[in-house]
Amino acid sequence: MSRLFFSPQMMRSFLGGLFILLAFSAGARADTLSASVDRDTISLQETLTLTLRFYAQTSDSPDLTLLQKDFDILNTQQSNQMRVINGDMESFTDWRIALAPKRVGTLEIPSFTIEGASSDAIPITVESQNRAPQNASSDVFVDVKVSKDSVYVQEQILFTIRLYTSVNLNGAEMTPLELPDALVVDLGENQYQTNINGRQHIVVERVYSIFPQHSGELIIPSLTYNVSVRSGQRDPWSDPFGNRRNNLLRLRTEEQRVNVNVAPAQFSGQDWLPAKDLQLTEHWSTGTERLKVGEPVTRTITITADGLTAGQLTPLSLPAVDGLTFYPDQPQNDDQTSNKGVKGSRIETLAIIPNRSGKFTLPAMRVNWWDTESQEMKTATLPAKTVQVEDALGNITPDPLPVPPVENPPETTPINTDMESTTPDIRVVNVAPVWLIVTALVLGFTTLLFAWLYxxxxxxxxxxxxxxxxxxxxxxxxxxxxxxxxxxxxxxxxxxxxxxxxxxxxxxxxxxxxxxxxxxxxxxxxxxxxxxxxxxxxxxxxxxxxxxxxxxxxxxxxxxxxxxxxxxxxxxxxxxxxxxxx
Structure with missing residues (x-):
């Protein structure tokens, strides 16, 4: 095996090129400013967190006075981070701003601008007095909420647990949610403030996605929160925890029951897929107008479902096409989670190698799914795709033309029976034995075949x-x-x-x-x-x-x-x- 030797000059050039490549990849998303919120629907007594992210290091700051028309600014934090994802270096600056709405209605977080990059405006729905949970008069209490009380099998249920406290806590631990007949996905924890009966509370909110696997009644059991409470007054925003004398509390949630129905008779699809939305998209590694015989091209098909995990998405049906060879890669599954639920995607990648020139049509793909919002069956479709393949000389074999039917019988030529008037035409042809010709053809074809396979x-x-x-x-x-x-x-x-x-x-x-x-x-x-x-x-x-x-x-x-x-x-x-x- 040969070895490669690098001189110091070559090494410096290589490292310099690598640095330039990393700098370019780090700046690929520069001049981009994004804005996101942890919740877009709140009550007048609650708070939300706005996150601004600028994809570069900067000394500038957003103009937060634009928020003061509709919001009170409670807290602001700034951080600078650098990370590597899939080989691409990414550098960004974050601002996290805690906001409290000033009025009821549809408010707007305005667009911000940093170094010429602008973010999108975000509408926020602010409702009037929120519903006071049970035991709201207590200093510490829990409340639960189920998004639906009746669903179909494998349909997503959002189960929300909220811990409210108006006093100092030194710790809180909840028993895990386990359901034998359902898939449970932890969507994470979020914290915010709310005002209940004139008292300020910190809310620790945890949301789960639940996917029942069997029809019947789904029972979500009572869960226990072990809470350590310390005495003394405190500022609920700046110092929610401390190190003083503790009192232990055991808070239990109420048992919840959900009716799980079988798939409706109106659904005629092959695989049962209940979701809020389902999309089919595709991407080709190159244009499909002029493919080459023997040169692979990659087709990537993505199925994305809002309200289903990637594991619930079934493989796509890929029919064979004469003249094209398919080499499927290992499918990739990905789940994106938020407090609104799970969005799963399945990515199927195919390497396609044309075997001959011509025009080939890949048939349309269809996936039937059940819309849980409109309660009807819908179909996601990828239209049929026609590709053109040319040979090494750049030619495309045309489609064979139909052979026209014979309308009139051919004219016959009279036979001369006068042997004396006929001049004989004698030709001598030396022909090789048939077995020798066949053997040569077979050997030549076999040699070419093995060379091509190798x-x-x-x-x-x-x-x-x-x-x-x-x-x-x-x-x-x-x-x-x-x-x-x-x-x-x-x-x-x-x-x-x-x-x-x-x-x-x-x-x-x-x-x-x-x-x-x-x-x-x-x-x-x-x-x-x-x-x-x-x-x-x-x-x-x-x-x-x-x-x-x-x-x-x-x-x-x-x-x-x-x-x-x-x-x-x-x-x-x-x-x-x-x-x-x-």
Missing amino acids: WQARRELRAIHSFYIAEKTQDHANETAAWNELKRAAANKDYPATRTAIIHWAQAHWQDPQLQSLQAIAERSNNDALRAQLKKLDEILYRGDAGSDWDSSELVQEINNYRRQKHHRQKQQDSLAPLYKS
Whole structure:
């Protein structure tokens, strides 16, 4: 195997080019400003959080006076971050602004401008006095809400649990929601303020998506909140937690019941897909007007459903087309979650290799689904697609023309029977034996066939090997960048940033975007020492104790030990023979 040697000058050039590439990728989304809110429908007594993100580092700040017409600004936080996603470096600046509405109605968060980039305006619906939950007179209480009391099987239910407190808390822990006959997806936790009966409360809200798997009655059991309450007055916004004497409370939610119906008789589709919306989209790696024989082209088909997980989306039916060979890749599933539910997507990628020139039509694709809003069956469609394939000379074989029917019989030629008047025409032709011709043709065809098969196999092996190496390198780069981000946050004793960095690292380490909390990471690690350190960090964050003397180096060391174990196992796997020798 040959080796490559780099001179110092070549190495400097390479590193310089790499720096320029990273800088270009970091600036690919520069001059972009986005705006988002955690909730777009609130009551007059509640608060919301506005997040502005500028995709670059900047010293400018948004003009927040534009908000003062309709909102009171309660708190503002700014942060600068840098991360690597799928090999692309991304740098951005965030502003998080806590807002309280001034009036009832449809308010608007205006558009902001930073360095020439503008964000979109966001409408906010503000309702009048919110419904006071039961036990609202208590200092600490819980309330639950179910989005629907009657659904179809596998239809999404939003289950919301809210913990209200008007006093100082030192911690709160809820028993996990487990349902044997349903799929449960944790959509995350959110905090805001509200005013109930003239008293200011902090609300800790957690939302779950529930997908019942069987018809009948679904029972959501009573859940227990273990709350540690400390005495003394406090500012509910700036210091919701503390370290004083604690009183323990056990708060229980009410049991909820939901009627689950079978799929309606009006649905005639092959697979039952209840959703708010479902879309089919496609993308081609190149134009389809002039494809080449033997050159692959990639077709990517994405099915996206609002109200379904990616695991509920079934594979698409891909009919064969004469003249085209299909090589399907492993499908990719992705779930996007918010407090409004789950949006799942299934991405199917096909490598298509034309075997001959001509015009080919890929038939239309259709997916029937049930609209849970309008209560009717709908069909998502990808129209038929015609591709043109040319040969090596740039020619496209036309469609064969129909053979016209014979209308009149052919004229007959009279036969001369006068042997004496006929001049004989004698030709001598030397013809090779038939078996020799057939043997030569068979040998030539066999040689060409084996040569073509060898070339195709070697080409596919190289492509598979290159894809494997690139994918492994990319995963390692993502995990390494997340690890460096984790170490920086821990060294700065920025515990919220450390928590975020640990989640990013865990998602890259296990290749699982569903890891959204420290508790989930601790369970996934199956490591007692790491689990104890993650629990300590969670407790500090829940108390809001930013000035804690906790030494995060032990947590960093435990994570580093876990990484080394994986890298050791990976080296043992890499010691196997390569796919092919170069």
